[in-house]
Each structure stands twice: as structure tokens, then as C-alpha cells.
Amino acid sequence: MRPSGVTPFLFLLLPLLIVFPSSVAYDSLDPNGNVTIKWDVMSWTPDGYVAVVTMFNFQQYRHIQAPGWTLGWTWAKKEVIWSMMGGQTTEQGDCSKFKGNVPHCCKKDPTVVDLLPGTPYNQQIANCCKGGVINSWVQDPANAASSFQVSVGAAGTSNKTVRLPKNFTLLAPGPGYTCGPAKIVRPTKFMTADKRRITQALMTWNVTCTYSQFLAQKTPSCCVSLSSFYNETIVNCPTCTCGCQDNATDTGGCVKAGSHYLASVVPDKTNNAPLVQCTSHMCPIRVHWHVKLNYKDYWRVKITINNFNYRMNYTQWNLVIQHPNFDNLTQIFSFNYKSLTPYAGLNDTAMLWGVKFYNDLLTQAGPLGNVQSELLFRKDKSTFTFDKGWAFPRRIYFNGDNCVMPPPDAYPWLPNSSPRQIAPLLALLCSAILVLAFI
Ligand SMILES: *[C@@H]1O[C@H](CO)[C@@H](O)[C@H](O)[C@H]1NC(C)=O
Ligand SMILES: *[C@@H]1O[C@H](CO)[C@@H](O)[C@H](O)[C@H]1NC(C)=O
Ligand SMILES: *[C@@H]1O[C@H](CO)[C@@H](O)[C@H](O)[C@H]1NC(C)=O
Ligand SMILES: *[C@@H]1O[C@H](CO)[C@@H](O)[C@H](O)[C@H]1NC(C)=O
Ligand SMILES: *[C@@H]1O[C@H](CO)[C@@H](O)[C@H](O)[C@H]1NC(C)=O
Ligand SMILES: *[C@@H]1O[C@H](CO)[C@@H](O)[C@H](O)[C@H]1NC(C)=O
Ligand SMILES: *[C@@H]1O[C@H](CO)[C@@H](O)[C@H](O)[C@H]1NC(C)=O
Ligand SMILES: *[C@@H]1O[C@H](CO)[C@@H](O)[C@H](O)[C@H]1NC(C)=O
Ligand SMILES: *[C@@H]1O[C@H](CO)[C@@H](O)[C@H](O)[C@H]1NC(C)=O
Helix, strand or coil: CCHHHHHHHHHHHHHHHHHHHHHCCCCCCCCCCCEEEEEEEEEEEECEEEEEEEEEEECCCCCCCCCCEEEEEECCCCCCEEEEEEECCCCCCCCCCCCCCCEEEECCEEEEEECCCCCCCCCCCCCCCCCCCCCCCCCCCCHHHEEEEEECCCCCCCCCEEEEEEEEECCCCCEEEECCEEEEECCCCEECCCCCCCCCEEEEEHHHHHHEEHHCCCCCCEEEEEEECCCEECCCCCCCCCCCCCCCCCCCCCCCCCHHHHHHHHCCCCCCCCCCCCCCCCEEEEEEEEEEECCCCCCCCEEEEEEEEECEECCCCEEEEEEEEHHHHECCCEEEEEEEEECCCCCEEEEEECCCCCEEEEECCCCCCEEEEEEEEEEECCCCCCCCHCCCCCEEECCEEEEEEECCHHCCCCCCCCCCCCCCHHHHHHHHHHHHHHH
């Protein structure tokens, strides 16, 4: 008898559905995304070497946002850092055994941060001093790298005696990245500015770090709301997506729109915790997808991003959206667009971001805290439908963070269409599990 047999399998299925997506160690929309840290030894010194360390953000859409990266490692021997340019360690450590010249850092496990913009020129090197902010590879390749220079003492002084640093850790800014071991690679070649001479590093090693949303363990920071021309219902973000309004405290953990309290909110460099406007979802960011118009051969969507965070101007924000009709996107207004094709042949994912000096800044909560765009899709007659929520996005990321969608059964329906039949789907899933169980 099927009904009695189905229930136990449902219980098997539920944990699978919940655990599986979040434990995936990499991002399926950017499977090769990584941060590569390259050490180029530029010269040997009497007791060590001078290296330029460069971090490349090879992620298509994930930025390293303010307050920026923090890089740590463990020295293999008794190395010290004599001096640095374009970066600094957060702690000097115990240098008491040094007389005369005192090193910049004597810790076994130094932690390095970028310098801030406006650092004196004599402490800068190329690609430094951006407060640790690195843009994503697709959106701004010219600003997708960050460098500092480190002069290492008590180290090897040839490529045979140098020991590679170990146990790299990257906070960018929070947890989420896992770094592999350093690997010696072919020395980097550098072209002089006039392109007439090529020099090379004396020795180069790479470290690759990858991001996992599971490790980051962030509470959601973004949600999606939906509406359409064919149904007056506006499906709001799920209640309490990013937090619940707390009536116990004076401000309720949030700020009512237009409140007097706002006058006292000043940008605070040391506190990046969002200060959000009171909403049912309490998310700093909401993305609204409105199915706006239906033409014979085309259909049109309006996208609005709202910033509910009084403490954050999102510079160079980006969206990643998955929808099957992106393979026939015909026109997009006032946003930049790039198709992301993580797997060959699957062209359903797009990255959207603002136009420089026009809407690439999503300003803090308030009347100006939104950006919007319209998309025009060409209908593919074989797949196009307004039925069963097909016209709504499958997945949306804001700045690389997954935005929580409303549950599918809440989507606006086409008039006269009955809710999706659940039974056949369930039966299908159960037989799939049965098959898996017997393999
Ligand atoms: C890191 O990303 C770059 C650029 O996409 C890619 O060429 C490289 O293979 C990646 N490295 C690893 C270890 O995945
Ligand atoms: C060290 O340098 C020598 C030449 O100076 C080169 O043949 C060798 O491959 C280098 N070894 C490493 C690990 O880079
Ligand atoms: C690696 O670094 C982390 C954090 O700094 C530390 O907890 C861990 O013990 C280190 N592991 C080794 C093998 O040094
Ligand atoms: C090392 O990193 C540099 C810069 O990201 C990259 O060009 C090079 O291909 C990497 N080498 C290896 C072997 O991954
Ligand atoms: C907070 O108070 C408002 C009205 O004052 C009420 O509508 C809401 O349900 C309360 N929320 C909680 C979680 O108690
Ligand atoms: C955001 O930008 C505006 C205009 O540049 C500025 O007045 C405001 O203080 C900024 N807010 C934050 C939180 O940085
Ligand atoms: C994906 O779509 C974009 C824009 O419609 C197009 O330029 C690109 O060639 C397509 N790529 C593939 C693999 O179909
Ligand atoms: C939509 O795009 C796909 C793949 O790029 C193409 O094969 C198909 O002909 C397009 N459909 C229309 C209606 O343009
Ligand atoms: C609009 O969609 C909602 C589900 O979100 C549904 O309850 C309602 O009946 C629909 N309205 C019409 C006119 O079909």
C-alpha cells in the first residue's frame, strides 16, 4: 500500500533536502571561483628575502567587502618580518631578543591586514592600501587584486633553503574561506612598463583559498519578494528571514522608517553590523521581481533592489540570477549584464551590476536606497509559460549571498490555475530515493 509506505521515506527525505544544499563545499554557480595568494620572492637579503604577496580574487561575483581581508599564516621555522610595505601585521609579538633593529613582527603566526586609502606614498606599493577591499573578477578586473611587500628575516636565502609558510587562513572579512597548502610554481614573469624587457621572480609559490557558504554560517542577509501583472497578490519576503522584530528593546533591534533616532546614526567604521529598517523580514537587502508585461513574442520583468540598512552604502553591488529564459535575454536597461556559464551548454544564469557613476552605488536605507532595472526576454514557445511560477527566478544572490525565496506554493498564481499537484511529485521523489537506496 503506497500511502503508508510513503511516510517513512518522507522523513528520510527531509533531512537530505535540508542538509545537502548547505553542506556543498563550493558554489555551483562559480565552481572554479577561488582566491589565489601568490608570493613572488623578488630579492634575497643577507638573512632572508623580500617577497611581494598578491591576492587575486578569481571569483566571478563575490567581493571582499569592507572591512576587508585578514591574512594569516604560520612560519615554518623562526622567521621574522623585518618590514612591510602596503600592509601591516595586527600584532608585533615578542621581539625582546632583538637588540638594535627591532622587527615589524616576531610572531610565529602573523596576521596581516591592508593599509587604508590615504597611506603616505612611501609606505605604498602597487595594488595596496584599499582597506582590504577587493572587487570581483567579472565586475572590476582592474581592482580584483591586492598586494603587500614583506621583508623576511631568519629565513632561507636561496630557493633550496626557503621553507614555505604553512597553515594559511583568510578572513574576507568573516569566515568562509579554506586555504590549501603553498605550492611552488613557475616563477612569475614581469614585463617592464615600456614592454621592452621581461624580468622574473627568483621563486614563486601559490596558495588557493575557496569559499563555502556552509563554513561562513551567515544568517541570511537578503530575501526575494515577487509580484506579477496577472495576480494582485504581492508575495513578500518570508517573515523573520533575517531576524525577527524584538519588542523587548526600545528600538526593537530595528529603526522605523523616518524615525528621529536616525539623526543620531552616523557612519561607524568600527561597527559593520547592519542597522535595519523595521520590516517583517528584517533583511538589509530585498530583491523584488515583478513580471510586468506580456507581449506576443516577448515578456518583461522589473527588478528592484532595496537597501534597508542604514549603516551601509553598497558600492559596486551585484546580483546573480538564475532563470531558464536568460538564454534569450533580449534587452536590459540601466544595469550591466554578463552571462555566467558555469557548465557548458547551460546558459540560465546572469550576473547583473550597476552602471558606473549612475547606479553602481546602492545607498543606505531611505528614499534613495534602491536601484532598478527592466529585462526583456524573448519567448521560447516550447518552454515559455506563466503557469506554476515559471516566470519567477530560481535563485538570486546579492553580492554572492544567497537570497531567501518565498516558498513555491506562495507564488502568485495565474487566474484559474489550480495549485500544483503534490502527490505525483512526491511519488517521483520517493521512487528516486528507493532507487538510490538499492544502488
Ligand atoms: C583559481 O581560479 C583561476 C581563475 O578562474 C583558475 O584558473 C584556477 O585554476 C583556479 N585554481 C584552482 C586551484 O581551482
Ligand atoms: C632553484 O634555482 C635553480 C637555478 O638557480 C633551479 O634550477 C631550480 O629549479 C630552482 N628550484 C626551485 C624549487 O625553484
Ligand atoms: C592553523 O591556524 C589556526 C588558526 O590560526 C590554528 O587554530 C591551528 O591550530 C593552526 N594549525 C596548525 C597545524 O598550525
Ligand atoms: C599561481 O598564481 C598565479 C596568479 O594567480 C597564476 O597566474 C598561476 O597560474 C598560478 N600557478 C599555478 C600553478 O596555479
Ligand atoms: C511587536 O509589536 C507589534 C505592535 O506593537 C505587534 O504587532 C507584533 O506582533 C509584536 N511582535 C512580537 C514578536 O511580539
Ligand atoms: C553613504 O553615502 C552618502 C553620500 O555619499 C553619505 O552621506 C553617507 O554618510 C554614507 N553612509 C554610510 C553609512 O557610509
Ligand atoms: C549565453 O547567452 C549570452 C547572451 O544571450 C550569449 O552571448 C552567449 O553566447 C550564450 N552562451 C552560450 C554558451 O550559449
Ligand atoms: C533561445 O536561445 C536558445 C539557445 O541560445 C536558442 O536555441 C533558441 O533558438 C532561442 N529561442 C528564441 C525564440 O530566440
Ligand atoms: C493569486 O495568487 C495567490 C497565491 O499567491 C492565490 O491565493 C490567489 O487566488 C491568486 N489570485 C487569483 C485571482 O488567481
